[in-house]
Amino acid sequence: MGDMTSEGQHLGTDIDLSQFYAIFFEEAGENLDQMEQMLLAVDVEAADDEELNAIFRCAHSIKGGAATFGFSDVAELTHQMESLLDKLRRHELKPTTAMVDVLLESSDALRGQLAVHQGTASEPPATHDLVSRISALANGGPAAVVSAHPAPTAPAPAIAPAREPQAPAVESAAPAPAPAAAARTGERELDILIGPLDNPAVADGIAELFRDIPGLGTVEPQPSDSANLRVFRARTTASDNDLLELFTFHVSKEHIQIVENPTTTAPTATAPKAEPLEGTDFGFFDNAPGAPKAAAEQPAGVTVAAPAPVAEHKPAPKAEARAGAPAAGGLESTTLRVSVSKVDQLINLVGELVITQAMLAQKSRELDAHANHPLLAGLADLDRNTRDLQEAVMSIRMIPMSVVFNRFPRMLRDLATKLGKKVELVTHGEATELDKGLVEKITDPLTHLIRNSCDHGIEMPEDRRAKGKSETGTITLSATHQGGSILIEVRDDGKGLSREKLLKKAREKGIEAPDTLTDPEVWNLIFAPGFSTADQVTDVSGRGVGMDVVKKNITALGGTVEIDSAEGYGMSVRVRLPLTLAIMDGMSVRVSDEVYILPLASVIESFQIKPQDINTVAQGARVVKVREEYMPVIELEQVFQVPRFEHLSVSPIMVVVEADGQRVALMVDELLGQQQVVIKNLETNYRKVPNVSGATILGDGKVALILDTSGLVRRSRH
Known part of the structure; x- marks a missing residue:
């Protein structure tokens, strides 16, 4: 064991661990996300053992990595969380809502601590009160329900002391009895062969693992025919895979052989897996960076310190799934992290x-x-x-929408609790994929839409009962592909929008709102700057800042927003976005000698007209009649001041485009065809140009402007 420690210290001084920081922070973030999702899904009345084990593994992986990199504050907090989670999974405590709340708060605090170490935050969160609450709950405080065999309230953190043998009801959670004791149900007798080794003393750490990890079992050294081979006889309920994961911290896997002794094996039964590395050490070796002083007295090699989460070995080759990850997640061995x-x-x-x-x-x-x-x-x-x-x-x-959706259950849970409402979030289409750049930009608008549904849409439980509804409101978040776009919908079964209330509020704000407005036009009033239907200003809503920003941000992404509502039954907000901002299908049109690109998703139809088909109305505005409907006409020649060098008699062509729920007819000279174009950011390379969303390079090397159809529609209104 001494050799292992000295070797570890030597490695620690020679290797610059900072090169692995980015991997650790990413893995820690994934573990926190998984832990938060599982905590939100825990049924405190009937918690599943595997769920509790998975939550414990997430916290344990974060602790091990944090200790290795010297982030002692993160390691300390996760260590306290382990104390509580360990007793929950061993059935020494019964889960309660208070425990879930404190663990979720701890998750938030861990994010804050990690942000400080990443350099994205300056002040670490205060955790003293949080640690005290976790400790009180772990030691059977008022908020915790203790089982018939509570663990003593000794200062030892995560590991419960050994119980007396006469407590059969909780034997599976207790440490293994003395070697002379009878085998427990599901216990196996194994011969563990280690070697051949150049330094056989390294194998002594195997015996110390059994001594230091409660519940792992017992081990006795056996005589060996070779000086380079060590043999141990163990009695344990742990699986071979779990033992291999433990032993490989001391000896490479190819030097380990586990042989089951069939003559003394007790009848097999399902036994809880002995979780590796649940001791109180904080690193690979003594005096690891960031390890608390008390940890230096513990034997080395007991705790996972690698930044990656603990992996469970599966029978199939190369199938090491991330512990606690959903079954649909990708296999670690088939993925590659790329900047x-x-x-x-x-x-x-x-x-x-x-x-x-x-x-x-x-x-x-x-x-x-x-x-x-x-x-x-x-x-x-x-x-x-x-x-x-x-x-x-x-x-x-392209990344799945689940990356966005997974952050909303926690937010909604906290908001509903704050407002005193009961709300359930239902999601559909989490596997629908969207460009990473769009995913990052759509998160804030969706967050506001969901907060808006919870605050304004869902009624209080007593109000819902009075209307014959269930006390628990439902907010549905869905994503689907439709052609070259993605449709994201936020729908609730709350009170919906009131036409009369919206018109009244609009008139109070000085917004023109005649009674002749159609329902969709009335619903769109909520996108007006400073507009709010809240009766009083709170820290959640009422300031009139939000929905106008939502629409502005979505429009900037080339998307549209549509609202539908039925008073007393709920409302729906549909956001339609392009799948990517990098390449798009476009229709190229010619105006004089200039070529412009129209987003194909916005193009409805095109047709030829005669000059007399265009009518002039008030203030010089021009309209064209298309199937009993008058549409505003926009002459691109005038909008972009295109010079004409030839005065040929051409029949104008109208291209009908739609944006923001309205249609306009663009007057062009020629339709050149449909093609895929690579979008170049004009604002980055030049400056922002009105009515233009970007540019592209054509096959002949010329630059063509990509038109902003939303901007052109807004222009027609004025």
């Missing part, structure tokens, strides 16, 4: 390749098809392969 900047660079290069391919395709149309058949065939293959490559690369940036 987002590298993915963006790859996407930019593919975009340039698409532009080059388009240029070659355009030039190839001028060649003689018969004389250049092999070349044209190769260009056709290049076209197909480029499109496949583009789709494959774009899919790398």
